[in-house]
Structures are given as structure tokens and as C-alpha cells.
Amino acid sequence: MKVELLDLSRSFADIEEEINQEITEIFKKCSFIMGENVRELENEFSKFLDVKHSISVGNGTDALILALCALGIGPEDEVITTPYTFFATPEAIARVHAVPVFADIRLDTYNIDEDKIEEKITAKTKAIMPVHIFGQTCDMDKINAIAKKHNLYVIEDAAQALGAQYKERMAGNLSDIACFSFHPTKNLGAAGDGGMIVTNNDFLASYCRALRVHGSGENGEKVYNTLNNIAKNEIDEAGANHTIYNPAKYHNYVIGFNSRLDEIQAAVLRIKLRKLNEYNKKHDEIGNYYNESFKDSELIPPKVIKENKHIFHQYVLRTRNRDQLMTKLAEKGIATGIYYPLPMHLQKAFDYLNYQEGYCPNAELLSKEALALPIYAKLSDEEKEYVVKCVLESI
């Protein structure tokens, strides 16, 4: 039997008809950017998370960068994050010319160790950026308490955790501002790149809405006024000259980006969002089945904290003989992956920060022991049973 690490083609049948219909509609209307689907997706996303504002952007990395910009984080500032994540997390921090500061992880959930954050705080620290790695939330009560005590922002990198919960509250609704990715491999994947920023803060929402369109328009004006302590009526209404079509578009108030989600992606995401709970449930079932199957073996399965709802974006366990196990599974037709082979503090791109090996021993150990097994909504019972059987006879 051959088992892929991820096979997205299988879920296409569920949505093929709707996708064809919606894409044809978009071509008929020729509204490709910032149209009805984008607006509706943002509304539906806000409802899904019970959050006040959702702002769609070009991808998850941009979501992080725009969120940092909206919080005014930049040169000289420090942001505490995890060394065990996808590169985009610390990259976004470095991209706004701030410094990523790494606090080691816990070996049970692979998330940032909440008890190692406080010792990293300096006078330059502005924010904490926890990542809900592989679909399980961090201990957000602890992290928010630290942030409150030291007057820091909290930005959730929830790229892998759409639908995950912490104490019955949705990931992404547990901090000042949160970021999601719709990379095709994520639990809610677009047909290309996409991302979303969510927040309950009106100013941050306006700022992100302005940043994604070159700092222009009504939101740009609002942000400009707030940043410069100008009462609303003190500057000319951008739209005062009604002889020009949408003049607000050509008035720019802050330096922004071009980072928008397009209509086709939004339409695809709206269709897939309706299936997300059902698909996440399958991920959770498979993850728990693996955990149950491996609990008495020498493998170390990931711990699911009682108060969390894990969506198992990835199923990653620990094994001392990883490379050997990978080879044996490959011989039996089972694809596996390594998330992640090199922790962030040891990436060449961060040479300039002078982190040494040994700085985050747990992240370093995990990068040598982590093994990801096939997990996706359409993985069949026979396949998951075959994976377990092969793993157990290969260790």
C-alpha cells in the first residue's frame, strides 16, 4: 500500500461543482480584487472565530508583517517567539527590522515554554509571538498574564491552528491580534496563497486594512488622524471631490503594501470553510488514533492538553531512531516528513544574531527526533491502520 503524507486531490470531489460555479461567476463579473467574496469571507471568518474584525491579505507571512507594523513594532524592538516554527514567524519579525528573541519549547506539546518567556524580557521587548504549533494552542492565560504584567502585545501566529480551541475559546481570539495562513497545505487551504489577520481592536483593524492597500482610503485616513492626534474634521475629506471616481483610493496616508486576497481565492475559501469543522474532526480522530496506538511503545507521541481542542494540522511524534524509521516506512510505501529539521535560532539567515547551538536544547533535540506521519481528512481507515502497523513493526 502507498500512503502519501498529504493528498489534497481527494477532497476536490466534495467541492468541484461549487468551485466551478463560483469561478465562472467571478469571470462573468470581472471583479477580481476586493469584491463580494472577499467581503463575505471576512464576515464568515469573523463569525467562525467570534472575533470583531477579519482582514484578508495575500498570505500568512504578510499577515504577520502587517500585524507587526500595525502595532508599531520596528527597529530596536524585540519580539519573543519560539525557535520551533516555520521560518515565516521570525522572518516577519526581522522583516520589520525588529529582533526575534527565542525562548525554548516544551517537549510535550512542542509549543513555546510559557515558563521561559519572562527571563527573555528586556527594556526593548515589545511583544510576544506564540505559535500554536501543529494545531494545538499554547497556554494563552499564562502568556497573556506575562504580557499584561510587562505591558507587551501578544500576536498569535495561528497559521496552523484554524478551528483549534483553548478553554473553549478559538485560537486567533486569544490575544491582541492573530494571523492565519491559507497555504494549500493548511487545514483551510486556498488554491494558492492567502492569509487573514483577526483582531477585536478597531484601530488595529483599520491600520491593517489600510496597510494592505498602500496605506490608502478611508482606513488610511483614520489611521493617519489617530497617529497624528487630528480630530476627524480637521483635514479634507478624501472623497470631497466627487468629480473623480473613488478619490480616496489615490490618497495615501501611511506607507503600506500591496497584499490582498483575490476574489477567486476568497470564493474557494468560503466553500471550504463550510467543511472545515468536519475535516478538522477527521484530523482530530486520526491524531487521537495514532496517540492511542503508540502510547505503550517506545515512541513519544505528542501530548494533548486536556483543556485544548487540537486540530492536528500535523501529527508529529518523537523517536530516537528517526532516520532508520523513516527509511523503513518509505520501503513500505509510507511517506513521512520532518517538521522541522533545523530550529530557527540556528538558521543561516540569523547568523547575525549570534545564537549558538545549545541555546534552545529542547528545540534542538526535537529537530533531531520529530517525525510527521500522514494525516488528512480523506486518509482512509485502512491507510491509518496500515501506518500504525508499519510503524509498530519498524521500531
Ligand SMILES: *Cc1c(COP(=O)(O)O)cnc(C)c1O
Ligand atoms: C504557513 C505558516 C506561516 C506562513 O504562511 P504563508 O501563507 O505560507 O505565508 C507562518 N507561520 C506558520 C507557523 C506557518 O505554519
